Amino acid sequence: xxxxxxxxxxVGGFGSNSQMYKINGTANINAIRVAAxxxxxxxxxxxxxxxxxxxxxLQGYYEGKKAxxxxxxxxxxxxxxxxxxGFIHGTRQVGxxxxxxxxxxxxxEMVLKHAKPLSGIPLIGPILTPPVNVTSVAKVxxxxxxxxxxxxxxxxxxxxxxxxxxx
Numbered sequence: 001x002x003x004x005x006x007x008x009x010x011v012g013g014f015g016s017n018s019q020m021y022k023i024n025g026t027a028n029i030n031a032i033r034v035a036a037x038x039x040x041x042x043x044x045x046x047x048x049x050x051x052x053x054x055x056x057x058l059q060g061y062y063e064g065k066k067a068x069x070x071x072x073x074x075x076x077x078x079x080x081x082x083x084x085x086g087f088i089h090g091t092r093q094v095g096x097x098x099x100x101x102x103x104x105x106x107x108x109e110m111v112l113k114h115a116k117p118l119s120g121i122p123l124i125g126p127i128l129t130p131p132v133n134v135t136s137v138a139k140v141x142x143x144x145x146x147x148x149x150x151x152x153x154x155x156x157x158x159x160x161x162x163x164x165x166x167x
Contacts, residue, residue, distance in 0.1 A: 006042040006145035007035050017060030025064025029071045036075040043076045044144045045069065046137065049086040049157055052126035069154075081144040082154045083137060090134030105131035113161055129157055136164035 001007070009031050013023040028045060035043050047065045055062040072080040089105020091098050112130035140163045144150045155163065 001035055001038040001040060004035070004038065004040050006044070007031065007040055008044045008046070008141045008145050010046040010141070012046070012048075012061075012065070014058070014061065020058065020060030021064040021067075023064065024061055025067040028064075028068035032068065032071045032075050040079075042079040042081070042145050043072060044081045044083065044141050045072050046141060047082050047084050049084045049129045050126055051086070051129065076152070078152055080152050081141075081150065083141060083144070083160055084154060084156050085132045085137050085160055086129035086157050087131040088134050088137055089131045102133065106133070109133065109161075113158070116158060130161070132157055132160055132164075136160055139164050 009028050011023065011027050011031070014020055015023070032043060032045075045068060047069055048062065050062075069082050072082060087105060087108075089101040089109070091100055091102065093099075109131045112128055115128050115130070137160060140155065140160050143163065144155070
């Protein structure tokens with residue numbers, strides 16, 4: 001990371017709880033530490049929205065994400081940005097096949113982005129987190145990494161949607 005001013009990490013994955021912790025937590029923590037040692041100014045981490053009960057079912061995934069977030073906030077208090085999207089949709093390449101995740105994600109995004117007050121309902125509220133397009137997440141991540149006035153801290157899905165609409 002010599003001569004690097006910004007890093008965007010979207011490292012993440014699924015598997016057993018220990019594999020998910022290593023991928024989502026340990027790998028990102030190591031990147032954050034190296035970036036801090038090398039004097040990187042901005043570090044943007046693609047984390048995940050809190051889905052309440054679902055977090056328990058994917059414990060290693062969410063515990064890894066939370067550990068990486070804590071490390072980022074500690075090492076980059078003035079230049080760390082955590083993006084917390086929910087379901088990210090777009091077209092996903094799986095082998096030679098393309099899965100059009102936007103077929104489901106786009107209509108849900110349009111409806112649920114206006115349902116923010118419902119997100120506070122116990123148990124079911126977090127499930128109503130709107131999906132967000134992969135292009136929106138990428139646009140906000142690049143802006144957070146390159147725009148010195150982009151504020152450090154945590155950006156939830158509604159913030160991602162708001163920032164992605166700005167020119």
